[in-house]
Amino acid sequence: KSKKQWYQRRVAITAGGKRFGPKGVGGGATAGCLQTSEEGKSSSKYKNTNQPAKQLNLGTQEKCVFCEKTVYAAEKLIVLNKIFHKTCVKCKGCSKVMSPGDVLEHENDIYCKHCHTNTFGPEGTK
Numbered sequence: 001k002s003k004k005q006w007y008q009r010r011v012a013i014t015a016g017g018k019r020f021g022p023k024g025v026g027g028g029a030t031a032g033c034l035q036t037s038e039e040g041k042s043s044s045k046y047k048n049t050n051q052p053a054k055q056l057n058l059g060t061q062e063k064c065v066f067c068e069k070t071v072y073a074a075e076k077l078i079v080l081n082k083i084f085h086k087t088c089v090k091c092k093g094c095s096k097v098m099s100p101g102d103v104l105e106h107e108n109d110i111y112c113k114h115c116h117t118n119t120f121g122p123e124g125t126k
Helices: 003-014 037-041 113-120
Strands: 076-079 082-085 104-106 109-111
Touching (some): 104 113, 109 113
Antiparallel strands (some): 076 082
């Protein structure tokens, strides 16, 4: 064999030529990567029989009464049947962050006991 023939055979073997692999395979694209129009229309024996996942329904997002932003479960606080962020439950008079048990309401505003007594008590000015 000449060097040229040896080189051509070597390239064909290493490049996946028709001399590489089982008889009838090689020499370009194989049947595994070709598709005819008939094959594309036929159904595959490997079908996905799983139902599509149901979409997550978030429904309506609950909004904080004070800041009007979305309230998530981890930061949700219900005070006087209204939804707040934990940090939004503040006294209107002194802006002190309060716990639900310390809240008093007057005309849809939240007050601490001290500010409510001073503002709306027997000697309140308002």
